[in-house]
Amino acid sequence: MNRVSHLNRLRTEPFDVCIIGAGASGAGCAADAASRGLRVALLEADDFGAGTSGTSTKLVHGGVRYLEQAVKTADPKQLALVRKALHERRTLLHIAPHLCHPLALVTPCATLLEGWYYAIGLKIYDWLAGSRRMAPSRWLNKREALRHFPAFNANKLNSAVLYYDGQFDDVRLNLSLVQTAVKHGAAAVNHIRAASWETNTNGKLTAIRAVDKLTGESLTIRADLFINATGTHADQLRQEANSGQGRRMRASKGAHAVLPANALPMTTGTTEQAALLVPKTHDGRVLFAIPWRGQWLIGTTDTEAEPTDTPTLLPEEATYLLEHVNELVTKPVPVEAVTGGFAGLRPLLQADPNASSKALVRDHEVEVDERSGLVSIMGGKWTTYRLMAQETIDVCCQRLGKSPACVTETLLLQGADGFNKQYVQHLADSYPEYPTDVLAHLANTYGTDALAVLRLLREEHEWIARLAPNHPFIEAEVIYAARQEMAQTLPDVLMRRIRLGLIDWQATLTAIPRTAQLLAVERGWTPEQRTQQETEFRAHIELLMGSLLMNNA
Structure with missing residues (x-):
């Protein structure tokens, strides 16, 4: 991808859709739209995957916590989200096998009753996945649990439950989506900031003025439709396009600490190394300790944040994360062992402005502002990015009077063609x-x-x-x-x-x-x-x- 040539295209070409924001949602929309044959421009104010989309827990999952909430509160929205995410989980493993793979996770149980509780819940998780299930979950006795996660403190362990979800490299997948969009004709540029709108006499958006942050150059990009895929910043763009728009976005901060591989004992022989799922934290979170890229990834927190925050891992967050892991392992890990870390903001779509961020459903919505014509994709999570993009581009095609079919459920992403386990x-x-x-x-x-x-x-x-x-x-x-x-x-x-x-x-x-x-x-x-x-x-x-x-x- 040559930035100079793509900038030149932005200056000179008209587009069907111009997408602002190149995280998971924006890059996913670009890949979908371009693969349908639309003329696509993709703008990113920082770098591809530099924000929320590059700071996830690296899991492609249905969400066991959402399933538990759905059952306890009889919430059909939570249950629908889990079902959709489990469907998309298998799709991702097919279209990007070099970046996504199955991951075994173990949930420790202090009593036999607790073990059966989680075992039944995860069987429901398997059932919801249906034919797209990776492998069946199963109850483990203490000896089996220690084989899969040797770091466990045997004195605090009665048994465990093992199940499977997906693991991925979020930043690289984000980039792969951009590359796939470019391969199908999109013009994509990073480090370019959307500055102001141009409209016609009816108030409809016709162009966006942008600034190249590396050179200071101003340029105008013209398109028939504009997609707002800016995550936690979506309200700013919505309100600039139409000052009458109300706030829709909330944010919660998720922080992660990284440990070296030797911080926790690993499996030996042929037993697969499982990740740890801590089912109960003091504030109601689910927490993970995941082997990732030769390190241990510990996360995540869930605290209220402002959508405009630039989050980093704070000392108290690292301490919080390790305290919960240390309650379950034989040899506690000191904070001094942390070698890296990161934090990001989850874009949460609010209906009730007084609700806790932990209570908000991680679902999404495609909004069309009839006054300006701006299409905004808001909320959601990585696992369902493809579905979010499909719904967004379906709306755009309808407004453009076009009817090309979505092909992304089977479209291999950049680097996937010819890749296999061997x-x-x-x-x-x-x-x-x-x-x-x-x-x-x-x-x-x-x-x-x-x-x-x-x-x-x-x-x-x-x-x-x-x-x-x-x-x-x-x-x-x-x-x-x-x-x-x-x-x-x-x-x-x-x-x-x-x-x-x-x-x-x-x-x-x-x-x-x-x-x-x-x-x-x-x-x-x-x-x-x-x-x-x-x-x-x-x-x-x-x-x-x-x-x-x-x-x-």
């Missing part, structure tokens, strides 16, 4: 000269596009070097991110194309100089621009680290 071994057999952990990482990040990353090594073999010790990320990925994935800044590369900035802050500091050197050549930075990039990003990472260090000084 692909990692295929790369290892084809490139025996390269480290196996690097090849596995490339396969599970880029899918069959891993070959394009490896081909860069023909240009410069030294790009096989690791960006930081003990991590599989290599220099060639920086070059690939710049040339093929529209990475413009150090955060674009190290926080999103390569997730090092999420999982290991100290290693990120190590990687900054070489990453900046490589990216400076690709982007044509002056020495002053390179220094500024390094200084600003280093300060950001040190701020994240310092917050936790000060708390434990």
